[in-house]
Amino acid sequence: MGIDLGTCNTLVAVRGQGIVLNEPSVVAVKKGTNQVLKGGQAVGWVAKEMLGKTPGSITAVRPLKDGVISDFEITEAMLNYFITKVTGRVRMLGPRVVISIPSGITAVEKRAVFDSAEHAGARKTYLLEEPIAAAIGAGLPFAEPTASMIVDIGGGTTEVAIMALADIANCESVRVAGDDMDEAIIAHMKRTYSLMIGEQTAERVKIQIGSAAPTGEETEMEVRGRDMVSGLPRKTTITSEEVREALSEPITNIIEAVTRTLERAEPELAADLVENGIMLAGGGSLLSGLPIQINKATGLDVTLAEDPLTCVARGTAIYLENIDVWKDTLENNSDI
Numbered sequence: 001m002g003i004d005l006g007t008c009n010t011l012v013a014v015r016g017q018g019i020v021l022n023e024p025s026v027v028a029v030k031k032g033t034n035q036v037l038k039g040g041q042a043v044g045w046v047a048k049e050m051l052g053k054t055p056g057s058i059t060a061v062r063p064l065k066d067g068v069i070s071d072f073e074i075t076e077a078m079l080n081y082f083i084t085k086v087t088g089r090v091r092m093l094g095p096r097v098v099i100s101i102p103s104g105i106t107a108v109e110k111r112a113v114f115d116s117a118e119h120a121g122a123r124k125t126y127l128l129e130e131p132i133a134a135a136i137g138a139g140l141p142f143a144e145p146t147a148s149m150i151v152d153i154g155g156g157t158t159e160v161a162i163m164a165l166a167d168i169a170n171c172e173s174v175r176v177a178g179d180d181m182d183e184a185i186i187a188h189m190k191r192t193y194s195l196m197i198g199e200q201t202a203e204r205v206k207i208q209i210g211s212a213a214p215t216g217e218e219t220e221m222e223v224r225g226r227d228m229v230s231g232l233p234r235k236t237t238i239t240s241e242e243v244r245e246a247l248s249e250p251i252t253n254i255i256e257a258v259t260r261t262l263e264r265a266e267p268e269l270a271a272d273l274v275e276n277g278i279m280l281a282g283g284g285s286l287l288s289g290l291p292i293q294i295n296k297a298t299g300l301d302v303t304l305a306e307d308p309l310t311c312v313a314r315g316t317a318i319y320l321e322n323i324d325v326w327k328d329t330l331e332n333n334s335d336i
């Protein structure tokens with residue numbers, strides 16, 4: 001099975017069956033501890049429902065929130081829960097597992113992910129850097145002697161990579177992605193309306209009326225939260241223009257990571273990209289107008305991958321199918 005261990009969502013893809021699991025990377029724990037609730041059952045959707053609404057004794061945590069593993073035990077419990085759920089459902093014994101991991105994580109963190117998979121019953125575990133998985137899932141010719149560029153915008157991190165001949169030539173992982181867009185909206189509501197809104201509300205605003213560039217009709221949306229002065233519930237209406245303005249800082253940071261990576265590319269690879277353009281993947285790339293904005297900043301063609309949220313998971317499953325062909329070229333990336 002192929003696993004996309006994302007900062008927001010974890011997806012599992014199985015050859016011939018497509019995506020068999022798609023759940024938030026969230027775990028409910030006892031407050032102040034790293035004890036997972038109910039013998040490890042409060043993971044994924046169950047735990048996400050609890051985010052922001054948990055009673056005093058419970059907190060819901062996202063162990064990979066910023067692209068680093070904040071807690072090994074919680075991450076292991078999460079991975080174990082997901083792997084066991086899939087192996088139980090599709091009757092797999094000792095599966096071979098390919099896990100895509102953010103390229104910024106440390107050797108110790110890689111080891112922890114690797115060990116968790118083995119504890120969860122994997123017969124053989126391979127770690128694959130996320131940009132490579134995304135490139136494979138998006139159908140880029142990453143193993144060929146021509147450059148491909150992928151920008152994978154997740155929840156906690158954006159991974160930018162230029163690759164050729166099955167290897168990464170230049171890459172950068174920045175901790176600015178979808179979550180920062182939500183936070184920018186929260187900050188805007190505080191500053192402009194003295195209204196405190198929750199993360200889930202901010203995410204809804206971003207998805208419904210958020211944009212990186214004007215893309216046609218401007219709209220508005222009613223937003224509910226708590227008044228910071230009176231402390232009472234209140235609602236207000238915001239426009240798509242002001243949300244775009246609020247999102248400009250995180251968007252600029254993401255675009256700067258893209259241009260920096262391009263500036264570092266070898267001239268021959270840069271030349272290829274004039275033809276091949278840039279591919280976007282990850283949930284954050286669904287923000288309206290983002291391809292236009294990246295095109296403006298770079299002058300390159302920008303394409304949104306088909307089904308950007310499942311790109312990495314599909315890539316890991318394809319990688320597993322072709323592991324004998326690709327293993328050697330990727331040894332430095334996938335070993336720990």
Ligand code: ADP
Pocket residue numbers: 005006007008009010153154155156157177178179203206207281282283284285286287288308309
């Ligand atoms: P990760 O790989 O880090 O788990 P994902 O690729 O699953 O992240 O993307 C999750 C992010 O994508 C979240 O920040 C979510 O709000 C954002 N997202 C999902 N759909 C959309 C959309 N239609 N427009 C803008 N952002 C979106």
Ligand code: MG
Pocket residue numbers: 004005006007130152153154155282312
């Ligand atoms: Mg991802």
